[in-house]
Every structure is written in C-alpha cells, then in structure tokens.
Amino acid sequence: MRNDSSRNDPREIWQDQPTEPSIMTLEKIRLKTQELRAKTRRGLLGGMILPLAVAAIAGWGVKWFDSPMLRLVFAAAIAWSVAGQYFANRGMWPEPAPDDPAVGTGIESYRRELERRRYLSARFLLWYFGPMVLAIAALTVPALSLGMRRGMLLNMIPFLSLLFIWLVSVFVMRLRDRRELQREIDELDKIERAAR
Amino acid sequence: MEGTQPISTGAASRDALYRDAAAKYGAALQRLASAYEADPEKRRDLNQDIHFQLWRSFQRYDARCSLRTWVYRVAHHVAASHVLRERKIFSRLVSLEELELLPDNDQGQLVADQRKNLERLSTLIQRLKPLDRQVIISYLEDMDAVSIAEITGLSPGNVAMRIHRIKKILARRFHQGGGHAE
Numbered sequence: 001m002r003n004d005s006s007r008n009d010p011r012e013i014w015q016d017q018p019t020e021p022s023i024m025t026l027e028k029i030r031l032k033t034q035e036l037r038a039k040t041r042r043g044l045l046g047g048m049i050l051p052l053a054v055a056a057i058a059g060w061g062v063k064w065f066d067s068p069m070l071r072l073v074f075a076a077a078i079a080w081s082v083a084g085q086y087f088a089n090r091g092m093w094p095e096p097a098p099d100d101p102a103v104g105t106g107i108e109s110y111r112r113e114l115e116r117r118r119y120l121s122a123r124f125l126l127w128y129f130g131p132m133v134l135a136i137a138a139l140t141v142p143a144l145s146l147g148m149r150r151g152m153l154l155n156m157i158p159f160l161s162l163l164f165i166w167l168v169s170v171f172v173m174r175l176r177d178r179r180e181l182q183r184e185i186d187e188l189d190k191i192e193r194a195a196r
Numbered sequence: 197m198e199g200t201q202p203i204s205t206g207a208a209s210r211d212a213l214y215r216d217a218a219a220k221y222g223a224a225l226q227r228l229a230s231a232y233e234a235d236p237e238k239r240r241d242l243n244q245d246i247h248f249q250l251w252r253s254f255q256r257y258d259a260r261c262s263l264r265t266w267v268y269r270v271a272h273h274v275a276a277s278h279v280l281r282e283r284k285i286f287s288r289l290v291s292l293e294e295l296e297l298l299p300d301n302d303q304g305q306l307v308a309d310q311r312k313n314l315e316r317l318s319t320l321i322q323r324l325k326p327l328d329r330q331v332i333i334s335y336l337e338d339m340d341a342v343s344i345a346e347i348t349g350l351s352p353g354n355v356a357m358r359i360h361r362i363k364k365i366l367a368r369r370f371h372q373g374g375g376h377a378e
Contacts, residue, residue, distance in 0.1 A: 105349025
C-alpha cells in the first residue's frame with residue numbers, strides 16, 4: 001500500500017500506470033511494411049485525382065468554348081496541373097518512398113517535420129489549389145455571362161457565393177497552418193540560439 | 197549522430213536490436229504514446245507506428261548513442277509527427293512557461309485515486325508543445341538532464357531550466373515537494 005506522498009509523486013504516478021503487453025511482433029511489423037507501401041502508393045494515386053479532374057474539366061473547356069482567351073486560360077490550367085504532378089511527385093516513382101524514421105535529436109527531427117509540413121502546405125497551394133482555382137474561374141466567367149444574358153444572375157448568386165467562401169476558406173486555413181508552422185520554427189530558432 | 201554516415205545493419209541484427217528495445221522499453225513507449233494521444237484507439241495505432249518506425253530505424257543504428265537514447269529519439273519523432281498530422285493546432289498547445297502561469301482548479305488537492313491523478317498528469321502533458329512534452333516525459337521516466345539533452349538536442353543547461361519549471365508546476369499541482377526529483 002502506497003502512502004499519500006508516493007500517491008502524489010508524479011513520477012510514480014506516471015511509471016505505475018497500467019500498460020498492455022506488447023502487441024507488436026516482427027511478423028506484424030513486416031505486414032505493416034507492406035501496408036505502408038500500399039498506403040503510400042494509394043496516397044500517390046489519390047493525390048492525382050484532383051489534378052486529373054482539373055485537367056479533364058479544363059480539357060472539356062478547351063473543346064467547348066470558342067473564345068481564344070478562355071481556351072488559353074483552360075490550357076494554362078491543364079499545363080499547370082500536369083506540371084504540378086511532375087514537380088509534386090518526382091522522385092516518388094517507381095518505388096514509393098515512405099517517411100524516414102528520424103535518427104537526429106528531438107529538436108532536429110521536430111524541425112524537419114515542421115519544415116516538411118510547411119513544404120507540403122506550400123506544394124498544395126501552388127500545384128493543386130492554384131490550377132483548380134484557375135479552372136473554376138475560367139468556368140465561372142462564361143457561366144456568369146450566360147446567366148446575365150438569360151436573366152438568371154440572381155439565381156446563381158447563392159451557389160457562387162458558397163463556392164467563393166469555400167475557396168477563400170481553404171486558402172485562409174492553409175495560410176494559417178503555414179503561419180503556425182513558421183511560428184513554431186521561429187520558436188525553435190530562438191531556443192537553439194539561447195542554447196548556444 | 198551529426199556528420200556521420202549511418203551504418204546499414206543486417207536484417208537479423210535489426211530484428212535482434214528491435215526485440216531487445218521492445219523488451220526493455222515497451223512499457224515506456226506505451227506511456228509515451230499515452231502522453232501524445234488521448235484517444236485509446238488512436239493511441240494504440242500510434243504505439244504500433246512507434247514500434248514499426250523503431251524497427252525500421254535500426255537499419256541505421258550505429259551505436260554512437262545508447263539504445264535508450266535512440267529509442268526515445270525515434271519514439272518522440274514519430275509521436276511529434278502524429279501531433280502535427282492530427283492537426284492539433286499549436287495555438288492550443290502551451291509552453292512550460294505559459295503552463296506555469298495558468299491557474300489549476302485542482303491546485304493543492306491531495307487526490308487519493310491513482311487513476312484520477314494519472315488523468316490529471318496526462319491532461320497536463322497533452323497541453324504542452326512537443327518539445328516540452330519530450331522533456332517532461334523523459335523527466336517522468338527518471339532520466340537526468342544530460343540524457344534528456346542527448347535525446348532532445350537542447351543544451352543540458354536549457355534542460356535543467358526546463359526541469360526546474362516542470363518540478364515547480366508538478367509540485368504545485370500535485371501538492372508534492374519534488375525532493376525525489378533532485
């Protein structure tokens with residue numbers, strides 16, 4: 001029976017917590033390796049859905065609209081999307097590269113992870129979100145002019161407003177994430193400077 | 197490990213190292229996972245991830261640091277990545293300095309129930325930013341400032357300062373002098 005003092009000793013409280021017997025065997029780990037490879041491959045393929053959709057819609061736009069300006073914008077969206085796939089995924093094929101376990105100190109690996117997240121966030125905005133916004137904008141312009149001609153502009157406002165709010169929210173949330181990641185990296189810089 | 201080329205160990209050696217590490221630190225790794233994830237299901241997944249990445253990491257283990265340091269470095273890295281992946285917003289996490297200033301409703305209460313005490317302690321740890329979490333978990337696992345510095349990459353002086361803060365916070369919240377921690 002513990003006395004009151006040991007019951008309130010945080011180190012004893014921590015170390016005395018119940019734990020389950022180890023559940024990981026080497027066989028399970030090997031299965032997890034295969035799962036991870038399959039998951040990485042699925043992730044890479046899943047990441048291609050949005051750019052492919054953008055390219056397909058923009059391709060349809062090139063075929064459907066006569067305006068050279070609109071065609072140029074749609075073509076730019078296709079090129080941007082395809083280039084994005086190349087830059088975002090180069091080095092990932094044919095063999096998927098799963099996350100590398102860290103072997104540096106806590107502060108080094110934490111910084112690496114923060115920088116990686118910041119990079120992924122920037123990559124999303126540049127190569128995924130950008131072409132999508134361009135394609136949506138290119139579709140919206142003729143839709144608006146059609147709506148004006150047919151006197152349906154008012155009916156379109158709720159949908160367009162929701163679309164606009166969604167696009168702005170995604171952009172703002174990503175920027176906020178990046179700001180928070182940057183703040184955390186700056187804090188690590190400060191800690192490292194103070195430690196020198 | 198800075199400036200050194202990792203040595204690729206054989207599969208048998210990697211398996212043996214992993215078995216050794218899992219036997220020695222399996223329980224500590226479970227505790228570590230509980231400090232980073234409150235949800236039991238996600239915690240189990242995190243614990244599995246830690247074990248998996250640990251096994252993978254032994255391919256590059258070159259024995260330049262102790263097995264314990266290596267295990268904790270990898271585990272903390274996986275767990276910190278988990279916190280980032282789960283999009284736990286940083287602004288909701290606090291540093292030790294901020295935690296020191298925050299009021300505690302249970303302050304000074306002697307709680308007889310071990311489980312409740314553990315809940316309070318876990319909640320407190322889960323409010324901390326990843327780097328401070330690494331320090332407090334290592335401290336709770338009875339490591340000294342030098343070992344914690346080796347794991348986190350902070351200077352021993354900086355770790356000592358953080359431990360001092362941790363002791364003050366824990367003493368205040370658990371009505372405990374902290375003499376044991378010296």
